[in-house]
Amino acid sequence: MSKFKKDGGKPTPKISTSSLPDVVFMILFFFMVITHFRTSDLMIKLKVPTGISEVKKLEKKSLVSYIFVGEPLPQYQKLFGTEPRIQLNDAIAKLSDIQSFIEKERAARPESDVPFLTTSLKVDKDTKMGIITDIKQELRKCNALKIMYTGSNAKGLN
Amino acid sequence: MPEKEMKEIPYFGQYPVSKQVISLQNDRGTKYEMYLKVQNELVAAYNELRQELAKKKFGKDYNKITKEQRDAINEIYPQRISEAEPKNIGGK
Numbered sequence: 001m002s003k004f005k006k007d008g009g010k011p012t013p014k015i016s017t018s019s020l021p022d023v024v025f026m027i028l029f030f031f032m033v034i035t036h037f038r039t040s041d042l043m044i045k046l047k048v049p050t051g052i053s054e055v056k057k058l059e060k061k062s063l064v065s066y067i068f069v070g071e072p073l074p075q076y077q078k079l080f081g082t083e084p085r086i087q088l089n090d091a092i093a094k095l096s097d098i099q100s101f102i103e104k105e106r107a108a109r110p111e112s113d114v115p116f117l118t119t120s121l122k123v124d125k126d127t128k129m130g131i132i133t134d135i136k137q138e139l140r141k142c143n144a145l146k147i148m149y150t151g152s153n154a155k156g157l158n
Numbered sequence: 159m160p161e162k163e164m165k166e167i168p169y170f171g172q173y174p175v176s177k178q179v180i181s182l183q184n185d186r187g188t189k190y191e192m193y194l195k196v197q198n199e200l201v202a203a204y205n206e207l208r209q210e211l212a213k214k215k216f217g218k219d220y221n222k223i224t225k226e227q228r229d230a231i232n233e234i235y236p237q238r239i240s241e242a243e244p245k246n247i248g249g250k
Contacts, residue, residue: 052195127189129188133184133186
């Protein structure tokens with residue numbers, strides 16, 4: 001008579017699935033917490049000029065479209081080089097893309113708001129004016145004449 | 159000094175208004191930071207003049223007076239900054 005019975009023949013019991021919803025919800029909440037809404041991820045180096053005293057607060061953010069200019073970040077330099085580039089929304093763009101970008105921004109807003117659309121230039125402080133001038137010419141061509149420069153009131157401590 | 163022109167301005171009556179324009183020219187090689195600093199100084203100068211006049215005429219800060227009063231002052235000191243085609247000394 002053996003003390004230990006060989007367990008054979010008996011099927012293994014089913015795994016209880018009653019905690020499955022908890023696990024699923026935990027994963028769901030985890031992803032909800034770590035995800036952030038994507039506002040255009042910057043692919044360029046952007047340090048706005050500091051020590052600008054005459055700054056004004058933006059009044060209506062919904063009426064502003066942003067153009068970013070600066071040197072690509074190190075991880076993008078293989079792709080886009082080291083010269084200052086233009087970023088529209090979340091892609092590096094060419095100068096010729098600006099007009100269609102403005103058109104798109106206009107189309108996305110009610111017609112009554114179109115005359116108040118402002119283009120905000122967020123430009124890295126080390127950018128040369130050449131590219132800025134080219135951008136302004138492009139903006140002028142599609143009659144986007146309201147532009148804003150971005151600077152910071154903080155004393156230059158960089 | 160630029161020529162002045164008598165103009166009818168609300169609150170001020172006949173007032174000599176300068177026909178000034180500030181012309182700004184930059185090189186393609188200028189750094190954006192420098193450009194913005196110059197722009198900033200120009201705007202600061204306008205704001206200073208406007209503030210001075212608001213104090214003198216209305217005894218209040220420029221941003222505390224009514225919109226009509228502000229418009230009158232802006233008509234006396236209109237912000238005219240003209241940007242000339244950039245030079246290309248430094249190259250791209």
